[in-house]
Amino acid sequence: MKEIVLIFSLLLLLCSCDLSTPEEANLGEIENAFQAIVLAYNLDHIDDIMHYYDQEYLHNGDDIDDVRLDWEIRLNDYQEMEITDINIELDGDRATVSFIRKFLSNGETQQEYTEPDDNGDLSYWELGTNDWKIAGNGSNGW
Numbered sequence: 001m002k003e004i005v006l007i008f009s010l011l012l013l014l015c016s017c018d019l020s021t022p023e024e025a026n027l028g029e030i031e032n033a034f035q036a037i038v039l040a041y042n043l044d045h046i047d048d049i050m051h052y053y054d055q056e057y058l059h060n061g062d063d064i065d066d067v068r069l070d071w072e073i074r075l076n077d078y079q080e081m082e083i084t085d086i087n088i089e090l091d092g093d094r095a096t097v098s099f100i101r102k103f104l105s106n107g108e109t110q111q112e113y114t115e116p117d118d119n120g121d122l123s124y125w126e127l128g129t130n131d132w133k134i135a136g137n138g139s140n141g142w
Contacts, residue, residue, distance in 0.1 A: 023090060026090055026095070026127070026132070027088050027090065029131065029132050030088050030095055030097060030125060030132050031086060031088070033052050033132060034083055034086055034097070034099070034122075036048065036052070037049050037052060037083075037122070038081055038082065038083050041071075041074075041075065041080075041081040042080050042081060044075055046068070046071050046072060046075060049071055050064075050067075050068055050071070052132075052133060052134050053067060053133060053134045054126065054128065054133035054134060054135045054136075056135070057133075057134060057135060057136045058135075058136045058137075058138040059120060059121055059124065059136025059137050059138060060120070060136075060137065060138065061138070062121070062136070067121055067136075070121065074103060077103070077105075077110075078103035078104060078105050078110055078111070079104060079105045079106065080103070080104040080105070080107075081101065081102065081103055081104070082101070082102045082104065083099050083100070083101050083102075084099065084100045084102075085098075085099055085100045086098075086099045087099065093126060093127035094124075094125065094126055094127070094135075095124075095125040095126075095127075095132065096116065096123055096124060096125075097115070097116070097122065097123045097124075097125065098114075098115055098116060098123065099115050099122075099123075100112065100113070100114060100115070101113045101115055101119075101122070116137075120136075120137060121134075121136070122134060123137075124136050124137045
């Protein structure tokens with residue numbers, strides 16, 4: 001009986017420990033951010049989307065104000081956004097994310113993009129002091 005209690009206690013201890021590596025934690029943080037961005041879009045909460053952008057964002061010549069305007073236009077034009085097939089490539093404190101992004105209206109796909117090839121405004125991330133932020137491909141020497 002003591003052995004069963006000991007084995008059960010060890011299993012409980014192992015299950016309660018955080019067994020993820022730093023890389024797994026980074027991947028999880030970026031994946032969670034993508035889920036939050038999709039939810040924010042579908043709830044029409046642009047400030048929640050912009051929370052994930054670095055204030056020094058620069059992508060193909062567009063800065064933080066330009067990308068906010070892009071999101072305002074998208075929110076006006078499409079009712080819903082879906083992101084699928086997320087693939088994250090980590091390189092130290094940088095990450096490149098590829099994925100499929102769909103904008104829908106009345107349940108029908110209106111626009112579909114393969115990122116980062118088609119736009120990339122959500123694809124280039126950097127690890128800041130406390131969390132990952134979207135930096136763009138021209139920010140901070142990318």
